[in-house]
Amino acid sequence: MFINKGAELSRICKERSISIAEYTLEIEQEENGHSREELLLKMQKNLQVMRESAQEALLRPMQSVSGMTGGDAYKLHEYSKRQTLCGELVVLAMARALSCSEVNVAMGKIVAAPTAGPCGVIPGAILTAAEKLQKSDEEIILSLFTASAIGILIAKNATLSGAEGGCQAECGSAAAMAAAAIVEMMGGSPEMALHAAAIALKNILGLVCDPIAGLVESPCAKRNASGAINALISADLAMAGITSIIPFDEMVDAMFSVGRALPCELRETGLGGIAATPTGQTLKKKIFG
Amino acid sequence: MIKYSVFDILGPIMIGPSSSHTAGAARLAKVAKLIALEGRASNEIVVSEVTFYLHGSFATTYQGHGSDRALVAGMLGFDPWDERLKRSFELALTEKLQYSFVAIDLGDVHPNTIKFVIKRSDGVSVVVVGSSIGGGKILITSVDGEELEFSGDFPTLILKHHDRPGIVSKVSALLYDENINIAYMKVFRQSRGEDATMVFETDSMISDEVLEKLQELKRQGFLTSVKRISPIALGA
Numbered sequence: 001m002f003i004n005k006g007a008e009l010s011r012i013c014k015e016r017s018i019s020i021a022e023y024t025l026e027i028e029q030e031e032n033g034h035s036r037e038e039l040l041l042k043m044q045k046n047l048q049v050m051r052e053s054a055q056e057a058l059l060r061p062m063q064s065v066s067g068m069t070g071g072d073a074y075k076l077h078e079y080s081k082r083q084t085l086c087g088e089l090v091v092l093a094m095a096r097a098l099s100c101s102e103v104n105v106a107m108g109k110i111v112a113a114p115t116a117g118p119c120g121v122i123p124g125a126i127l128t129a130a131e132k133l134q135k136s137d138e139e140i141i142l143s144l145f146t147a148s149a150i151g152i153l154i155a156k157n158a159t160l161s162g163a164e165g166g167c168q169a170e171c172g173s174a175a176a177m178a179a180a181a182i183v184e185m186m187g188g189s190p191e192m193a194l195h196a197a198a199i200a201l202k203n204i205l206g207l208v209c210d211p212i213a214g215l216v217e218s219p220c221a222k223r224n225a226s227g228a229i230n231a232l233i234s235a236d237l238a239m240a241g242i243t244s245i246i247p248f249d250e251m252v253d254a255m256f257s258v259g260r261a262l263p264c265e266l267r268e269t270g271l272g273g274i275a276a277t278p279t280g281q282t283l284k285k286k287i288f289g
Numbered sequence: 290m291i292k293y294s295v296f297d298i299l300g301p302i303m304i305g306p307s308s309s310h311t312a313g314a315a316r317l318a319k320v321a322k323l324i325a326l327e328g329r330a331s332n333e334i335v336v337s338e339v340t341f342y343l344h345g346s347f348a349t350t351y352q353g354h355g356s357d358r359a360l361v362a363g364m365l366g367f368d369p370w371d372e373r374l375k376r377s378f379e380l381a382l383t384e385k386l387q388y389s390f391v392a393i394d395l396g397d398v399h400p401n402t403i404k405f406v407i408k409r410s411d412g413v414s415v416v417v418v419g420s421s422i423g424g425g426k427i428l429i430t431s432v433d434g435e436e437l438e439f440s441g442d443f444p445t446l447i448l449k450h451h452d453r454p455g456i457v458s459k460v461s462a463l464l465y466d467e468n469i470n471i472a473y474m475k476v477f478r479q480s481r482g483e484d485a486t487m488v489f490e491t492d493s494m495i496s497d498e499v500l501e502k503l504q505e506l507k508r509q510g511f512l513t514s515v516k517r518i519s520p521i522a523l524g525a
């Protein structure tokens with residue numbers, strides 16, 4: 001069975017000199033009886049859909065089913081060609097994350113990662129990092145196994161659902177997953193990958209889930225963009241040798257207890273946070289009549 | 290601790306925006322359709338009309354989450370990752386499928402629950418109730434007023450019988466002889482001696498031959514109804 005704690009994962013990988021991705025592939029083969037090739041192929045399909053959804057709304061503005069949002073990925077992509085403050089890498093990562101989000105709310109095809117709400121964080125961060133680092137598809141696919149491993153640990157010890165843990169559990173977990181994946185893609189150790197994941201969680205600890213009108217749309221799209229950037233900076237911090245003072249496992253526990261302490265208004269009910277602002281309320285009325 | 294596969298975390302591949310309100314809704318409707326048609330693949334009998342009774346958060350957010358289109362798509366037999374989901378209303382027109390949505394309070398049930406009232410082309414009506422329980426997963430909780438429970442993840446047999454001793458073991462033995470491994474098995478009954486429903490979720494597909502043997506038990510009076518449901522995959 002997949003190990004229960006990050007500390008054990010790090011120890012096993014160190015002892016056997018393997019990456020988190022390799023460990024995860026091994027366990028998945030044992031548990032579900034699939035061959036390595038089958039698993040890589042299945043992940044390749046995920047990568048394919050991630051690529052398409054990260055691209056689609058860059059090239060043409062897409063509108064959400066509710067009519068509330070859309071077109072931002074296109075705007076950002078156009079802007080990325082000009083002089084920007086953060087530079088092309090950051091702006092493109094945000095644009096790709098937004099694209100997935102916009103495709104999602106326009107009833108297009110996406111990969112839940114780890115759920116549909118934050119589906120742009122991992123593609124936005126990982127695809128953009130891989131492009132800059134000139135990584136092959138094989139390397140990207142392996143990194144997606146690293147991302148899954150972090151997701152499994154969070155699911156086991158806390159939650160990946162906004163209704164249970166707030167947005168820190170969705171966009172936060174996605175950022176942690178992407179950060180660890182990028183660290184392994186860059187050749188960082190499993191320990192460094194776990195530090196990156198812990199830092200990403202720390203950065204958004206307490207983030208509430210407050211979708212306007214209860215729809216997975218706003219603030220979700222922009223939190224996908226910021227989630228992708230959270231992943232990139234957390235990866236860079238860890239690659240510089242900076243450690244998370246709070247270890248990964250304790251960060252996951254902290255995230256879970258903060259999540260449980262959130263009142264129900266701030267857990268996907270659309271009753272608190274930005275959903276409860278006058279503008280949020282007006283938009284809700286407009287959508288539901 | 291719960292076991293997770295890598296693809297529970299990265300996946301499913303689905304049509305947005307919500308795994309529970311869109312993907313789960315499509316899957317729920319597809320399973321409801323299979324139940325209504327008793328797993329028939331033929332075109333002799335089709336669904337001609339369906340009323341979706343929406344409970345809880347489905348009732349309030351169904352348009353914004355595209356649950357309405359997803360439900361119609363499921364009734365057309367589309368999977369949760371089928372890109373035709375978005376155009377299901379137009380496609381229902383060509384298929385001559387009539388549909389309507391009604392908000393309802395089903396009482397103390399899962400917050401994402403739907404009651405399907407399905408009319409078939411042969412005049413038979415079937416009522417299915419089920420919930421979308423998160424991550425695109427579903428649970429069917431009642432068929433034609435009888436409480437039961439199954440997920441649609443496995444090949445499933447729904448067998449009704451008069452509650453008498455020996456029938457459960459008769460069916461189990463039959464499946465055992467056919468080398469069909471039972472993953473989950475539950476018996477539901479209103480009260481002792483009344484009609485009971487057995488639900489078998491199996492690891493391997495249930496062949497036409499096995500189905501025929503079960504129909505034979507029905508003809509002999511051991512069973513009153515036999516339904517076979519194929520599993521619905523969670524992701525592409």
Ligand code: SF4
Nearest residue numbers: 117162167170209220
């Ligand atoms: S705000 Fe809520 S619904 Fe939106 S992405 Fe975050 S957790 Fe998901």
